[in-house]
Amino acid sequence: MKWSDEAWNRIQPVYQKILDMDFNKQLTDGSLDKEKFKFYMAQDAYYLGEFGKALSAISSRMKDLDDVLAFSNFASGAIVVERALHEGYFKSLGVPDDVKPSPTCLLYTNFLLNHAAYSNVEVALAAVLPCFWIYKRVGDYIYELQVATSSNPYKEWIDTYAGEDFANSVNQAISITDKLAESSSPSQRESMHQAFEMATKLEWMFWDSAFKLEEWPV
Numbered sequence: 001m002k003w004s005d006e007a008w009n010r011i012q013p014v015y016q017k018i019l020d021m022d023f024n025k026q027l028t029d030g031s032l033d034k035e036k037f038k039f040y041m042a043q044d045a046y047y048l049g050e051f052g053k054a055l056s057a058i059s060s061r062m063k064d065l066d067d068v069l070a071f072s073n074f075a076s077g078a079i080v081v082e083r084a085l086h087e088g089y090f091k092s093l094g095v096p097d098d099v100k101p102s103p104t105c106l107l108y109t110n111f112l113l114n115h116a117a118y119s120n121v122e123v124a125l126a127a128v129l130p131c132f133w134i135y136k137r138v139g140d141y142i143y144e145l146q147v148a149t150s151s152n153p154y155k156e157w158i159d160t161y162a163g164e165d166f167a168n169s170v171n172q173a174i175s176i177t178d179k180l181a182e183s184s185s186p187s188q189r190e191s192m193h194q195a196f197e198m199a200t201k202l203e204w205m206f207w208d209s210a211f212k213l214e215e216w217p218v
């Protein structure tokens with residue numbers, strides 16, 4: 001079995017919980033509170049900047065030059081989306097420019113940067129993969145359900161992750177991860193599963209923290 005097939009099977013319980021989240025249900029029907037969306041956007045801009053740095057670090061650690069190129073393209077893709085948020089949603093929603101990360105956002109970005117810098121590169125790949133894969137699946141799911149309500153104020157955002165280009169990036173990231181998993185030991189493959197599963201839980205926590213408008217306790 002491919003590493004990615006097993007990885008996807010293992011995260012099914014968490015993935016189903018993500019589809020059932022109030023944040024995603026309300027985004028789908030357009031009823032999500034504007035403040036929650038604004039919080040999410042601001043945190044996502046911070047996330048994307050750090051995610052771009054993690055992808056750049058991973059890119060520099062790849063052996064195959066095609067993979068170096070793929071990850072450096074993903075990194076610039078994340079930064080381009082971050083810039084677009086600043087130009088678009090930030091202005092229209094009135095988000096301040098100096099976003100401070102929430103506890104969950106900082107936890108997630110530091111988890112990714114830590115793997116990118118210190119773990120074996122295949123484990124670092126497994127850590128960033130849910131960001132691609134979960135968003136693609138959740139994006140497609142939300143996109144299909146929202147068709148009936150085209151007046152949804154979040155339509156533009158929903159459409160972002162439903163495009164063909166994004167689907168190609170996701171498939172490329174999955175196949176590079178599978179290629180490295182094939183030449184890894186069973187214990188390395190297990191470490192990859194652990195990183196993949198933890199990143200999936202952090203995706204759940206990221207949406208949950210926006211829904212709760214999470215604050216620092218002190």
Ligand SMILES: Cc1ncc(C[n+]2csc(CCO)c2C)c(N)n1
Pocket residue numbers: 044047048051073074075076077078081130131132133135169203206
């Ligand atoms: C918390 C959080 N997780 C995942 C994404 C999705 N995402 C952001 S950049 C990128 C690929 C790089 O081009 C993907 C898939 C997000 N926006 N926010």
